[in-house]
Amino acid sequence: MQLRDRIAAELKAAMKNREETRLATLRLINAALKDREIALRGAGEEGGAGLTDEEVRAILAKMVKQRQESARAYEEGGRLDLAERERDEIAVIEEFLPRQLSDEEIRRAVEEAITETDAKSIRDMGRVMGALKKRYTGQMDFGRVGGMVKERLA
Known part of the structure; x- marks a missing residue:
């Protein structure tokens, strides 16, 4: 099963189970992937074939890094509720990434x-x-x- 298909299946499961945070995060992932495909098409590259698993992983890794930086900024600003939300999103995104090396x-x-x-x-x-x-x-x-x-x- 391709990574993109796995994300779509998890999105459907989150809808059925009414998991709001998970659903919102999976929708953000889908939006980021679609944005990348549109950018590739606009640049004249092959967008119709879809993104490879490697490209999807790179996008997900970038999303994790963005959220880590945001969580740090929220903590420094005293907004622990928003920092916690960013960490929840990181947990969902990391499910689709390979295990981090020690x-x-x-x-x-x-x-x-x-x-x-x-x-x-x-x-x-x-x-x-x-x-x-x-x-x-x-x-x-x-x-x-x-x-x-x-x-x-x-």
Whole structure:
């Protein structure tokens, strides 16, 4: 079952079960996916074929990151109710993403990517990050990983 189909099935189940927060979040996911397809069509790319699972995961990962930043901002502003709502949305979105790698697994993945790409210096960081993104999209925070790669190559 494709990821997009799974999201649609979960949306129907949330409607039947009258789960308001879950339903709202799933509708936001669908809206983001449709926006991306429309943008691709507008750019002249293949939008009719639909998004691949990898593209859907990238969109979902971006949505999680946006909500984490919003939750942090709400907490700093003293709006704990809104921060909690953002966290609830994150929980629903993360159901469709692969499991996040532990710090140790990330270190091993970085080492493998450096060996694979034969990276020797900081100039090779782009190749290493490209290899990691290709293999581990949605499984790690690339902002944090970038620092680890830079430290390792320095």
